[in-house]
Amino acid sequence: MATPAIETAQQIQGDGNFPAPSVSSSPRKNRWRIHNVGDFVFENLTRLFGFVVFSLVFLMAFEMYRGSHLSIEKFGWSFLTTSTWDPVQDQFGALPFIFGTLGSSLLALLIALPLSLGVAVFLSELCPRWLEQPLSFVVELLAAIPSIVYGLWGVFVLVPWLRITVEPFLRKSLGYIPLFSGPAYGFGMLASGLILAIMVLPIITSISRDVLKSIPSLQREAAFALGATRWETTRIVLRSARSGILGATLLGLGRAVGETMAVTMVIGNRPEIAASLFSPAYSMASVLANEFAEATTEIYTHALIEIALVLFVITVILNALARLIVWSLTRKFKTA
Amino acid sequence: MKLRSFVLAMAAIALMGQSGAAQLKLNGAGATFPYVIYSKWFDVYHTKTGIEFNYQSIGSGGGIKQVIEGTVDFGASDAPMTDDQLKQVLDKQGSEVLHIPTVMGAVVVTYSIPNVGKGLKLSPEVLSGIFLGEITSWGDSKITSINQGMNLPDLPIVVAHRSDGSGTTNIFTDYLTKASKPWADKVGKGPSVNWPVGLGGKGNEGVAGLVKQSEGSIGYVELAYAVQNKLPYASLQNKAGNFVEPTFDAVAAAAAGSAKNLPDDLRVSITNADGKDSYPISGFTWLLIYKNMKDNDKAEAVKKFLTWAMADGQSYAKDLYYAPLPKEVLKMCEKKIASIASK
Numbered sequence: 001m002a003t004p005a006i007e008t009a010q011q012i013q014g015d016g017n018f019p020a021p022s023v024s025s026s027p028r029k030n031r032w033r034i035h036n037v038g039d040f041v042f043e044n045l046t047r048l049f050g051f052v053v054f055s056l057v058f059l060m061a062f063e064m065y066r067g068s069h070l071s072i073e074k075f076g077w078s079f080l081t082t083s084t085w086d087p088v089q090d091q092f093g094a095l096p097f098i099f100g101t102l103g104s105s106l107l108a109l110l111i112a113l114p115l116s117l118g119v120a121v122f123l124s125e126l127c128p129r130w131l132e133q134p135l136s137f138v139v140e141l142l143a144a145i146p147s148i149v150y151g152l153w154g155v156f157v158l159v160p161w162l163r164i165t166v167e168p169f170l171r172k173s174l175g176y177i178p179l180f181s182g183p184a185y186g187f188g189m190l191a192s193g194l195i196l197a198i199m200v201l202p203i204i205t206s207i208s209r210d211v212l213k214s215i216p217s218l219q220r221e222a223a224f225a226l227g228a229t230r231w232e233t234t235r236i237v238l239r240s241a242r243s244g245i246l247g248a249t250l251l252g253l254g255r256a257v258g259e260t261m262a263v264t265m266v267i268g269n270r271p272e273i274a275a276s277l278f279s280p281a282y283s284m285a286s287v288l289a290n291e292f293a294e295a296t297t298e299i300y301t302h303a304l305i306e307i308a309l310v311l312f313v314i315t316v317i318l319n320a321l322a323r324l325i326v327w328s329l330t331r332k333f334k335t336a
Numbered sequence: 337m338k339l340r341s342f343v344l345a346m347a348a349i350a351l352m353g354q355s356g357a358a359q360l361k362l363n364g365a366g367a368t369f370p371y372v373i374y375s376k377w378f379d380v381y382h383t384k385t386g387i388e389f390n391y392q393s394i395g396s397g398g399g400i401k402q403v404i405e406g407t408v409d410f411g412a413s414d415a416p417m418t419d420d421q422l423k424q425v426l427d428k429q430g431s432e433v434l435h436i437p438t439v440m441g442a443v444v445v446t447y448s449i450p451n452v453g454k455g456l457k458l459s460p461e462v463l464s465g466i467f468l469g470e471i472t473s474w475g476d477s478k479i480t481s482i483n484q485g486m487n488l489p490d491l492p493i494v495v496a497h498r499s500d501g502s503g504t505t506n507i508f509t510d511y512l513t514k515a516s517k518p519w520a521d522k523v524g525k526g527p528s529v530n531w532p533v534g535l536g537g538k539g540n541e542g543v544a545g546l547v548k549q550s551e552g553s554i555g556y557v558e559l560a561y562a563v564q565n566k567l568p569y570a571s572l573q574n575k576a577g578n579f580v581e582p583t584f585d586a587v588a589a590a591a592a593g594s595a596k597n598l599p600d601d602l603r604v605s606i607t608n609a610d611g612k613d614s615y616p617i618s619g620f621t622w623l624l625i626y627k628n629m630k631d632n633d634k635a636e637a638v639k640k641f642l643t644w645a646m647a648d649g650q651s652y653a654k655d656l657y658y659a660p661l662p663k664e665v666l667k668m669c670e671k672k673i674a675s676i677a678s679k
Contacts, residue, residue, distance in 0.1 A: 294501025
């Protein structure tokens with residue numbers, strides 16, 4: 001039954017090996033014969049590139065592991081659970097940094113997600129044509145602003161505003177919740193969460209907007225035909241775009257986790273874990289940026305590289321999680 | 337045709353620049369604190385003699401590492417090298433390292449208290465109490481008792497310190513370790529320490545920013561930085577019991593006060609110095625020179641430069657807010673410079 005036409009068609013559908021159409025003999029025998037030098041070179045060159053990228057990741061992980069072995073041997077798993085960071089006594093524990101990174105990133109997502117979705121829905125569903133391009137442009141401009149500029153803006157504008165207006169207000173009205181208790185410095189978890197939210201917003205917005213736009217208009221038309229309101233239709237569309245939006249969110253989270261300069265300038269750089277949003281914190285990227293150049297002893301340098309390794313692993317886990325969730329969502333809901 | 341003549345013209349210009357004897361070029365790396373004056377010195381010296389010095393301010397720790405690895409011709413550091421580090425240089429590069437002090441600096445304590453201007457006085461007990469988190473309010477009796485006549489509000493103290501490893505922190509914590517036993521027991525000294533309280537700012541700018549932004553805050557920065565940015569600084573009580581302001585004379589007095597105890601290799605910390613006019617948080621900054629350099633021309637050049645730096649070079653110090661070295665130290669430096677091996 002395998003006529004040459006069908007075989008070629010099957011190959012085109014993507015079994016990885018795509019030799020130049022040769023309809024002379026059976027594909028099995030011809031698989032190892034070089035039909036076309038150009039294709040052979042192209043295929044193997046790109047294979048090499050893919051391999052290089054792949055091995056780069058492993059090489060980085062290996063180098064980080066090698067560069068932190070002293071610290072791994074000395075502290076073991078307690079490195080991830082201890083809170084002391086004492087370069088004088090050579091006692092190192094990464095828990096405050098893990099808390100700072102994850103806390104500020106999750107706070108950023110919490111603030112940015114509703115905003116981004118709102119902007120994305122507006123841009124794709126409700127925006128008048130003439131406004132859409134300029135608005136998209138401005139949103140994407142937010143992503144182009146360098147991190148250090150955000151940091152400076154944070155120090156000179158955001159932090160004083162938080163210290164003078166927002167945090168005292170929150171403390172007065174919601175001070176009984178531990179989340180809003182404690183002295184208000186301006187610098188701290190809340191400031192870094194807000195800055196990260198602004199930095200993450202354009203990513204989630206632009207990808208969500210594209211995803212929403214790619215939902216076929218048939219969906220919307222069908223909903224309207226059944227008598228759904230604007231909001232109900234939008235809800236249906238959002239539901240279809242669920243996996244794409246989730247992917248966008250996790251991309252944003254990835255950026256937030258790795259963000260260094262903006263966070264360093266407003267987070268307060270204090271390695272301690274506290275329940276309050278007003279208290280200073282410390283993120284993994286910040287401690288690396290701050291302390292790596294002057295790390296005097298070997299164990300100190302190794303401890304810092306171990307923090308880099310932990311950050312790397314967390315990023316990998318988040319990305320893997322993202323993939324897993326997107327895959328599980330698309331599995332039972334095959335759209336585009 | 338146009339491109340060819342353009343390329344030829346460029347080549348001609350490049351070759352012109354190469355005419356004359358090959359100019360000597362030395363590379364150094366190290367502390368950020370003396371970067372301003374080293375830049376000035378290297379620039380003036382280059383105009384004078386044509387010898388080029390290239391300096392990268394990567395930090396004292398980086399400077400020491402590069403001296404150990406032998407990638408530079410000289411290093412610079414705010415903290416002297418440890419015996420262990422000197423041994424590493426001897427093993428790897430086959431030479432001892434001479435510590436030549438070039439200028440002096442001071443660390444000042446700056447603050448921002450509403451309605452309080454210059455003139456805050458701090459004793460070692462109060463300073464270490466604040467940075468240990470034991471004294472938490474400006475209205476505390478320990479502070480007001482030494483500041484009679486100043487209207488200190490009952491405001492909580494916001495402490496600011498360096499988040500990055502730095503020579504400034506090293507000198508500051510070195511002083512606190514010497515002057516306060518609780519500090520020595522609980523924290524210790526180093527370019528990075530486990531601060532009991534306080535927010536961390538990156539660089540002098542970070543700390544100054546934190547202090548300016550927060551009410552009732554206190555932090556430490558280099559003297560040069562405080563003067564240039566017109567920050568108020570406190571008078572500190574020195575070992576003799578007097579409250580001294582951080583002036584160039586007070587810093588020189590600290591060096592003079594430590595002169596009789598200066599070890600031969602000049603690797604010394606002069607914090608908490610004797611002398612009634614000494615400013616307690618003063619320090620040298622050193623150039624780290626190989627005693628036995630492999631290249632004789634470079635050794636000669638370095639010797640000549642250092643001799644110039646100890647003489648004419650010192651006159652540039654005050655304008656750039658560094659304290660020049662006192663006579664006693666200059667004499668010891670001359671002996672050290674003479675011992676650099678060259679034919």
